[in-house]
Amino acid sequence: MRALRLITEEQVEMTVADAPTPPEGDEVLVAMKAVSLNHIDLFGFRGMAFAKRQLPLTVGVEGAGVVEAVGPDVAHVKVGDPVVVYPGLFCGTCKRCQAGQENLCLDIGGIMGFHVDGLACERVKAPAKRIIPVPGGVSHIQAACTTVTFATVQHMLFDNAKLEPGETILVHAGGSGIGSTAIKMAKQIGATVITTVGSDAKVEQAGALGADHVINYREERFEGRVRRLTGKQGVDVVFEHVGVDTWAGSLLSLRRGGRLVTCGSTTGISAKTNLYQIFQQQLRIFGSFGSSVQNCVDSLAKMAEGITPVIDTTIRLEEFPVAIERLRSRDVFGKIVAEI
Ligand SMILES: [Zn+2]
CATH class of the missing domain: 3.90.180.10 (Medium-chain alcohol dehydrogenases, catalytic domain)
Known part of the structure; x- marks a missing residue:
């Protein structure tokens, strides 16, 4: 599959990466439709000293797609549903996660697109707990502004x-x-x-x-x-x-x-x-850093009510590195979103 990957610090290229294996258990396979750009991508591209990670790395922290396949234990979404992928690898079992404070998880495994492979690619597989359904009336472009922005x-x-x-x-x-x-x-x-x-x-x-x-x-x-x-x-x-x-x-x-x-x-x-x-x-x-799963659900509900993200431009995934420079220069009003 095509994936936009950080090859070395500051060098991003469209490459061919291995597609995920079919989902098992509680896993969900998502065909990505849109990813949006954020300052965390800028930091990611610059290479932050505190970020422990291995390159190459697929970029993209915030994105939305459509369910393509589900494991046998998945009940809350089905094939064809529009969804958002929560990018933080929270454990789901610590006392913070149990209290719905996933961004304070005591055993967080990193952030997709920053520490581990992200969403700027054709397919992503994630456990059901990190897959959030998108309500009717919200476009892929809008939904791609949920987890990091809204x-x-x-x-x-x-x-x-x-x-x-x-x-x-x-x-x-x-x-x-x-x-x-x-x-x-x-x-x-x-x-x-x-x-x-x-x-x-x-x-x-x-x-x-x-x-x-x-x-x-x-x-x-x-x-x-x-x-x-x-x-x-x-x-x-x-x-x-x-x-x-x-x-x-x-x-x-x-x-x-x-x-x-x-x-x-x-x-x-x-x-x-x-x-x-x-x-x-x-x-x-x-x-304040990040958001909880409930914050994402509430944000999507607001979008469905008409409180929608301000979109500066939609681009092709290939244009992501150029658009990042626009974000750096702050010559934008609202969000830049790449369609996949
Ligand atoms: Zn946790």
Whole structure:
């Protein structure tokens, strides 16, 4: 079968790989239809020192497909069903997994497309517990934005920051895959959304998604504008994933007792923190990574209700390495999805 593989660090090629063997027991064989690009792919391609893995490695962390065959013990999906593959190799038996917190699994075996072979290929085999059915009305392209994009935001906003209707949230990088998702999910529950973007073109686009206030952070200091917009009170929640460039301003944007939730640091990982500000202002900071299976189910339900991912472009799988460079340059609005 065709597979997009990382051959050496930073070198990705379309190659021929062995197709999976027929499914046995509780295994499901999925014909992949679409994979979407994420910053984790960028990190994967750069070769992160902490990633223990063997190359070549099939890339692709987030994707969707159709069930092609099932083992005799599989009951929750059947041949022909559209599905999403959960990329984290959780054990399913530890106390965290039993509590539905698969992204806190005590015995995680790695992440597909990062530590072990991923989804950017024609066929993938996985145990039934990592196969999530896609409801009617959700396309393969949309479903391919579930596990890393929608479910990460679902986990950040509602499990961690516990965003409530009527609260005000600052969403950084409203043109990114997760930023655009956060705007939509926060508006859906009735929050007031302030978002930052990096160009005037994106100001209009973010406004069209429903953001109440859009700040071009290249033109003005976002924390000053946030203070003015909130009558000097600050926001209830900051949605962070930018890192060193925005960290200090994000903390300054919070009201007393406010919550900051972060899932990334695309501009760098070392930022200064004013500790006085943390305790005196009684700030709460949540680190968030990945999502639970239930977050994926809830995300797909939202898509079926019409809260859909913002798609920048659909491409062919062969164009994935070129598109990764676009993601690196941040010349995107929403998700880039490769069709298989
Ligand atoms: Zn576990």
